[in-house]
Amino acid sequence: MDARLCFSILLCVSSSAGFGSFRDRIPNGHKVPHPCNPSSIWNGVGHKAPGGGGERNPFGLDFAQQGKAWTKELCQKDSDGDGKKNGEELGDPDCEWTPNSVAKSTQGLSHPGVCEPMDDPKCAGKNDFLQCDSTQSSCEMEGDAIFESLVFPNTSVPAVETNYYCMTFELQNVDTDYHLIATRPIVKNQNVVHHMLLYGCKDTVNATTTPESCGMAKEDCNDLIGLWAVGFEGNCLYKDAGFRVGTNGYKKVALEIHWNNPEKRADYYDGSGMYIFLTKTLRKYDAGILMVGQNYIHIPPRSPRVVVMANCSRSDTSRFIVNGKVNITSALNHMHYLGREMTMEHYRDNKKLRNLTYEHEYSYDSPKSFKLSPPVEFRAGDEVITTCVYSSMNRNKTVKKGDATSDEMCYGFLTYYPKENLKVQSCTQWQTISQYALHRGDSIINDCNMAEFYNSYHPTTAAFIKSVFDNCAMLTGCVQECRDFLPEAMKNPCVNGSMGAYMRKIAVERSWSERFAMFTALDSCNAELAQETCKLQTQSKETSAASVAIVPLYFILSVIYIGIAFRF
Numbered sequence: 001m002d003a004r005l006c007f008s009i010l011l012c013v014s015s016s017a018g019f020g021s022f023r024d025r026i027p028n029g030h031k032v033p034h035p036c037n038p039s040s041i042w043n044g045v046g047h048k049a050p051g052g053g054g055e056r057n058p059f060g061l062d063f064a065q066q067g068k069a070w071t072k073e074l075c076q077k078d079s080d081g082d083g084k085k086n087g088e089e090l091g092d093p094d095c096e097w098t099p100n101s102v103a104k105s106t107q108g109l110s111h112p113g114v115c116e117p118m119d120d121p122k123c124a125g126k127n128d129f130l131q132c133d134s135t136q137s138s139c140e141m142e143g144d145a146i147f148e149s150l151v152f153p154n155t156s157v158p159a160v161e162t163n164y165y166c167m168t169f170e171l172q173n174v175d176t177d178y179h180l181i182a183t184r185p186i187v188k189n190q191n192v193v194h195h196m197l198l199y200g201c202k203d204t205v206n207a208t209t210t211p212e213s214c215g216m217a218k219e220d221c222n223d224l225i226g227l228w229a230v231g232f233e234g235n236c237l238y239k240d241a242g243f244r245v246g247t248n249g250y251k252k253v254a255l256e257i258h259w260n261n262p263e264k265r266a267d268y269y270d271g272s273g274m275y276i277f278l279t280k281t282l283r284k285y286d287a288g289i290l291m292v293g294q295n296y297i298h299i300p301p302r303s304p305r306v307v308v309m310a311n312c313s314r315s316d317t318s319r320f321i322v323n324g325k326v327n328i329t330s331a332l333n334h335m336h337y338l339g340r341e342m343t344m345e346h347y348r349d350n351k352k353l354r355n356l357t358y359e360h361e362y363s364y365d366s367p368k369s370f371k372l373s374p375p376v377e378f379r380a381g382d383e384v385i386t387t388c389v390y391s392s393m394n395r396n397k398t399v400k401k402g403d404a405t406s407d408e409m410c411y412g413f414l415t416y417y418p419k420e421n422l423k424v425q426s427c428t429q430w431q432t433i434s435q436y437a438l439h440r441g442d443s444i445i446n447d448c449n450m451a452e453f454y455n456s457y458h459p460t461t462a463a464f465i466k467s468v469f470d471n472c473a474m475l476t477g478c479v480q481e482c483r484d485f486l487p488e489a490m491k492n493p494c495v496n497g498s499m500g501a502y503m504r505k506i507a508v509e510r511s512w513s514e515r516f517a518m519f520t521a522l523d524s525c526n527a528e529l530a531q532e533t534c535k536l537q538t539q540s541k542e543t544s545a546a547s548v549a550i551v552p553l554y555f556i557l558s559v560i561y562i563g564i565a566f567r568f
Contacts, residue, residue, distance in 0.1 A: 022046065026063070026070050027092040027103035035114045035130065042111055043190060047366070048129040049231045052190075054366025057129065059086060059113030070097060081126055082115040139182040139236035142279040148172055149186065150198070150255050151273030152211050157192050159266040162404035163259040166214035168221065170207040173278055174251045179242025179286075182277040183226040184234040189270035194260040194365075194405070196274055198226030200243065200250035207252060214256060215403060221254035222425055224289040224413070226274060227332070231366035238329035238375065241287040241417035245278065249286075260405055285417035287329075291426040292344065292384050293411035295435060297401035299338060303392045308410050312384040312427035316436045319380075320423045326416040327375035331356040334411045337364050338399060341389035344412045348382045356384065357412065364405075378416065384427070386412050431498035447493040453503065456514060464492060468518050478525035486525060495522060 023029030023045055034042045034050060044052025046060025056064065059079040066074045075087035075095035087095045089112040091105035110116055114130060115123035150169050157163060187193050201221035225243040226235065237243070245251070257272055294310035333342040344356040357370045388410035392399055399408050416422065428435045433445060443451040452458045456465065468489065472482035490496045494503055507515040 022063075022068060025068060025099060027087075027090045027097040028106060028109055029090075031106065031109055032090070032111055033109055035111050035116055035118060035127075042114075044231075045111075046113065049366050050233075052230055052365065054231055054363040055129070055361075057113030058126075059111075062086075070099070079112050080115045082117075082120070082123060084110065086112040139234075139277070140239055141181060141277060142281040144281055145181065145277050145279045146173065147275050147277045149273060149275050150253065151186055152255070152257065152271050153209075154188075154269050154271040155211050157189070157259045157261055157265075157268040157270055158213075159261065159264045161260065161262050161264060161406065163261065164214050164256060164403060165211040165259065166221075166254050166256045167211045168201060168205055168208045168252055168254045170252050171245055171250070174246045176246055176280060177244060177248050177282060178246045178278040178280055179283050180225060180237075180245050180276050181242045181279055181283070182234065182236045183228065184275040184277075185228045185232070186273045186275060188272045189268060192259040192261050192268050192270055193230075193272045194258045195229035196227065196258070196272070197224060197256045198274060198276070199223055199254045199256070200225045200245070201252040201254055203251055205252050205254070211257070221252075223250070224291070224425070225250070225253070226276065227413070228274065229367045231363075232369070235369070237287055237415070238417070240283050241285040241329065242279070242283045243288075244282075244286045244419075262405075286419040287415060287417045288326075288419035288422055288425075290414045290416060290422060290424070291411055291428065292414065293334075293386050293409070293428050294388070295401060295428050295430045297399070297408050297410060299390050299392045299395075299399040299408060301392055301395045301397055301399075303390075305340075306390045306392065308388045308390070310386045310410065310429040311432075312386075313434060314381045314383050316427050316434055317378075317380055317382055319440075320427070320436065321378070321380035321421060322423065323421045325377055325379045326418065326421045328356065328372055328378050328414050328416045329375045330372060330415045331370045332367060332413040333357050333359055333362060334367070334409055334413065335362060335364060335388050335390070336405050336408050338390040338392055338395070338408055339364060339388060340391050341387075342410075342412075343387045344414075345385045345387070346376065346378070346382065347385060348379065356414065375417075378414075384412070384414070386410060431501060433498050433502055446497065446499045448499040448503075449494070453494040464489075465514070465518055468521055472521040472525055474517055474520045474524065478528040482521070482525045483529065486522070486529070489522060490526075495519070 023043075026045065029045060030041070032042045032045045042050050044050060046056050046063050048055045048057045058081070062074055062077055062079045070092075072095045075092060075097075076085055078085050085093070087093050087097075089110040091097075091103040091107075091109055094104065097103050115126040117123070118127055118130070148171065152165070152167055155165070183198065185196065199221040200223035205220045228234065243249070245253075255274060257270070259268075259270060261268060292310065292312045294308050297308055299306045299308075331344055333344070335342055339362045341360055342362050343358045346353045346356050354376065356372065356376065357368075359368060390399075390408065399406075401408060401410075411428075424436060426435065430438070437445050443449060449460075452460050455461055467485065470481075471479075471485035473479065493499055503515075504519050506512075507519060
C-alpha cells in the first residue's frame with residue numbers, strides 16, 4: 001500500500017482522543033461523526049479540538065453546566081444553534097436515554113457542538129474554530145516510505161493518578177540508513193492515554209517484551225525523536241530533514257506512554273503505541289530536538305499569577321553549537337494544568353528577534369505545535385528565553401517541578417537541523433544556574449569557584465568555614481559576632497543566590513555534615529535577623545514584599561539544616 005495513502009487512512013482511524021469517560025455519559029458518545037469527514041469520529045465531543053482537550057465547543061459548555069451529565073434540559077437544548085435539539089443529533093429524540101443503555105437511534109447522527117449544514121447562513125460565524133482542511137491533510141512523503149508500528153501489549157493500568165511506562169523496541173528496518181519522517185498515534189484506551197514520547201537509544205540497550213514503570217529521564221535512551229499528546233493528530237517533519245535510524249542511526253527506540261488515571265480505576269487496560277514512517281531516500285539533513293526550560297519550580301498556593309523563566313544563554317550556545325548555526329523548524333511548549341501562558345523568545349546580541357512560540361491561552365490537554373517556515377536560523381551565541389506563567393488559585397499547597405500531572409513543568413522542545421551541529425539534548429537551568437555548565441563540570445559558575453568550594457581542604461574554603469564557626473553557632477542564637485560577620489560572609493557567591501541554594505541542595509544529597517553545620521549556622525542567624533526585620537516592619541505597617549520573601553527561604557533552610565544536623 002502507498003505510504004501516503006496509509007498515512008491518510010491512519011489519520012482517520014487512529015486520531016487522538018480526549019479522556020473518553022465523558023463520552024459514556026451521552027448517547028452515542030463514541031459515534032459522533034466528524035463534520036468535515038463523516039467517515040471518521042470526533043472523539044472530543046465537547047471540545048473545539050477533534051481529539052479533545054482545550055477549549056469547549058457550545059455543546060461542551062452546556063454539558064459542563066449540567067454537571068457533565070445527560071439531563072432532559074441538555075437533551076432538549078440546541079447548543080450549536082442549527083435548529084436541531086442535542087437529543088435529535090445524538091439519537092435520543094425523546095430524551096429517554098440513560099447511561100449504559102442503547103440510544104433509540106444509532107444512525108443519522110450529527111455533531112451537537114457544530115452548526116450544520118456548515119454553509120447554511122444560520123451557521124455564519126458559529127464554526128470559526130473548525131478547520132476542515134487540517135483533518136484531511138497528510139505529510140509529504142517520499143514514494144518509498146514504509147511504516148512500522150510500535151505498540152504496547154494490552155497492559156493493566158495501575159490504579160494511581162500518574163503513570164509513566166516504557167518499552168524498548170528493536171526496529172525492523174535497520175538494513176541500511178533510513179530517515180524517520182513522520183509519526184502517528186495508535187490510541188487504544190482514550191480514557192487514560194495522555195501523551196507519548198519516542199526516544200532513540202544506544203545500541204547497547206536491550207529490547208523489552210513488556211512495559212515497565214519508568215521516569216521521564218532515560219539513561220541510555222535520551223534522544224527525543226517523536227512525541228504525541230492529547231489534541232495532536234501526529235507529526236510531520238520538515239521536508240529536508242529526518243531522524244536517522246538504521247545502520248548509522250538508531251537501531252532501538254524506547255516508547256514512553258503517560259497514563260493519566262485521575263479516577264484511580266483498577267479496571268483500565270491499554271495497548272497504545274505509535275506508527276513511525278521511514279524512507280530510504282535520505283533527506284538532506286539529520287534532525288534533532290533540543291529541550292530548553294527551567295528545572296526549579298516553586299509555585300505558592302492560591303496565587304493568581306506566578307512567572308517562571310529560564311535562559312538558554314549565549315555562553316551555553318556558543319559552546320555547544322558548532323559550525324556556526326542550526327535551523328529550527330518547529331517549537332512546542334510544555335507545562336501542566338496550572339500553566340496559563342508560555343513563550344519562547346529568540347535573542348541575538350541582547351536584541352529580541354522573534355517569538356518561537358507564543359500561547360496567551362495555554363492548554364495542557366490541547367498542545368500547539370508552532371511550525372517555523374522558513375526555518376529559523378539559530379546561531380552560536382544566540383539565546384532562547386522561556387517564560388512560563390501559572391495560576392494556582394485552586395491549590396492549597398506549594399506546587400513543585402515533577403513528572404506527575406499534579407506537579408508542574410516549564411519546558412520547550414525545538415526541532416532543528418543539522419543534528420551534528422548541536423552537541424547536547426537539553427539547555428536548561430536550575431534557578432539561574434546553567435545545567436549545561438554543571439554537566440560539563442565547569443570550575444566557576446555564577447562567580448562561584450565550585451572546584452575550590454567542594455574541597456574543604458582548599459585554603460580559601462577552609463578559611464571561610466573556620467570564619468563561620470568562629471563567629472556563628474548553630475543553636476545558640478544570633479550572637480553579635482555573627483550579626484557583624486554575616487554581611488561579608490553572604491558576599492561569597494557559593495553561599496548566596498542560586499549557587500548558595502544549589503550548594504545547600506548538594507550538601508543534603510551528599511550528606512556533608514560539616515557543610516550542614518556551616519549552612520545552619522549562617523541560615524539560622526539570617527532567619528532570626530529576617531524575622532526581626534519583618535516584625536519591625538509589621539509593627540510600622542510598612543511590610544515590603546521583598547522582606548516577606550526572605551523569611552520563608554531562610555527559615556525553611558534553617559529548619560532543614562538544624563534537623564539534619566541533629567541526625568549526625
